[in-house]
Amino acid sequence: MTSAPHAAPVPFRTLEQAAALVRERGLRLTSPRRLVLQALFRAEGPVSAESLAGRLTLDPASVYRNLEVLEGLGLVRHVHLGHGPGLYGLLAGGEHEYLYCEHCGKVTALAPDALDPLRDQIRARFGYEARFTHFPITGACPDCARSRGGESV
Amino acid sequence: MTSAPHAAPVPFRTLEQAAALVRERGLRLTSPRRLVLQALFRAEGPVSAESLAGRLTLDPASVYRNLEVLEGLGLVRHVHLGHGPGLYGLLAGGEHEYLYCEHCGKVTALAPDALDPLRDQIRARFGYEARFTHFPITGACPDCARSRGGESV
DNA sequence: ATACTTGCAAATGATTTGCCAGTGT
DNA sequence: ACACTGGCAAATCATTTGCAAGTAT
Numbered sequence: 504m505t506s507a508p509h510a511a512p513v514p515f516r517t518l519e520q521a522a523a524l525v526r527e528r529g530l531r532l533t534s535p536r537r538l539v540l541q542a543l544f545r546a547e548g549p550v551s552a553e554s555l556a557g558r559l560t561l562d563p564a565s566v567y568r569n570l571e572v573l574e575g576l577g578l579v580r581h582v583h584l585g586h587g588p589g590l591y592g593l594l595a596g597g598e599h600e601y602l603y604c605e606h607c608g609k610v611t612a613l614a615p616d617a618l619d620p621l622r623d624q625i626r627a628r629f630g631y632e633a634r635f636t637h638f639p640i641t642g643a644c645p646d647c648a649r650s651r652g653g654e655s656v
Numbered sequence: 657m658t659s660a661p662h663a664a665p666v667p668f669r670t671l672e673q674a675a676a677l678v679r680e681r682g683l684r685l686t687s688p689r690r691l692v693l694q695a696l697f698r699a700e701g702p703v704s705a706e707s708l709a710g711r712l713t714l715d716p717a718s719v720y721r722n723l724e725v726l727e728g729l730g731l732v733r734h735v736h737l738g739h740g741p742g743l744y745g746l747l748a749g750g751e752h753e754y755l756y757c758e759h760c761g762k763v764t765a766l767a768p769d770a771l772d773p774l775r776d777q778i779r780a781r782f783g784y785e786a787r788f789t790h791f792p793i794t795g796a797c798p799d800c801a802r803s804r805g806g807e808s809v
Numbered sequence: 810a811t812a813c814t815t816g817c818a819a820a821t822g823a824t825t826t827g828c829c830a831g832t833g834t
Numbered sequence: 835a836c837a838c839t840g841g842c843a844a845a846t847c848a849t850t851t852g853c854a855a856g857t858a859t
Contacts, residue, residue: 504739504848504850505849505850511807526859531812531857533858534815534857535815552849553847562815563848564816565814565815567849567850568815568850569814583791586657586658587847588847588848589848589849602782602784605790620777620781621774621778624773625774628773628774629755629764630797630798630801631757631793631795631797631798632795632796634794635794637758638736639791640786641791642778642784642785642787643785644784645782645783648783658825683838684832684833684834684837685833686838686839686840687832687840688841689839706822706823706824714840714841715841715842717824717826717840717841717842718840720823720824720825721840740823741824742823
């Protein structure tokens with residue numbers, strides 16, 4: 504999960520396309536690697552390396568290493584939602600940005616351009632080019648915000 | 657650093673006020689506890705528990721425990737900037753929110769209300785009550801954004 | 810055949826917990 | 835005195851690394 508330079512996201516949609524990309528880069532499509540890819544395609548949202556290792560009966564180290572190479576290929580990204588392990592998800596369909604409720608744990612994935620107006624405002628005020636792909640926008644979701652007025656964390 | 661409910665921030669400015677608050681809550685102002693508080697008052701920005709333990713020659717466990725109680729009292733908060741350990745800082749002068757450059761590591765602390773317009777926009781569009789105190793706004797700072805056009809992470 | 814990969818064990822880094830001796834109040 | 839604390843060792847959680855055996859191409 505080390506912060507190494509990542510490849511620019513290459514458009515892909517299917518497991519076959521992802522598999523092809525792995526081979527094109529001269530890497531091998533081994534059984535564990537295919538399983539990880541498959542599991543990510545089936546997952547609802549981002550999942551932890553440990554949970555993948557568990558459900559696939561693979562060694563965690565292999566899962567971590569695979570996620571790392573897949574991330575290097577631009578097929579996978581990880582996000583940090585609150586404390587707890589990093590969560591990995593496919594980049595099929597482009598980058599996602601996230602809203603994360605630190606009270607109930609709810610996660611909302613947004614389309615790549617949903618936060619553009621926000622990004623514009625941040626750029627204008629602070630000059631920062633903000634991304635909410637690796638760390639989400641964190642706070643209270645509508646429900647939690649309602650049920651707890653102006654409380655502190 | 658566990659995510660437990662935190663006390664509402666109580667206004668304080670000096671080490672004496674902080675110390676008084678510790679005692680008011682029936683807690684003890686021990687030597688290690690005072691040292692941690694002192695070090696936080698002297699620190700420029702948020703610092704890791706390990707670095708405090710090192711420079712104060714205290715056991716890391718004690719430092720973690722102290723930071724936890726101080727956080728419970730509303731005197732301290734921690735923030736996660738990128739990967740790496742959590743960083744602790746005083747709440748003297750109110751909550752801070754952060755901008756964090758994931759390329760050069762630059763950290764910009766903002767006054768409590770600097771992000772209100774942004775918060776308003778987020779509330780209007782998504783209903784979320786966003787805080788950038790525990791997780792910063794992450795991206796490329798002006799310098800890094802300039803020196804690296806539209807690259808991927 | 811060759812280099813990329815795997816599983817397993819062990820190491821790392823961050824943080825927490827158990828325990829008992831020590832000390833503020 | 836008594837309960838809150840401190841240090842130290844050990845445990846836990848997430849992740850990484852070393853290494854020899856295995857396998858995709």
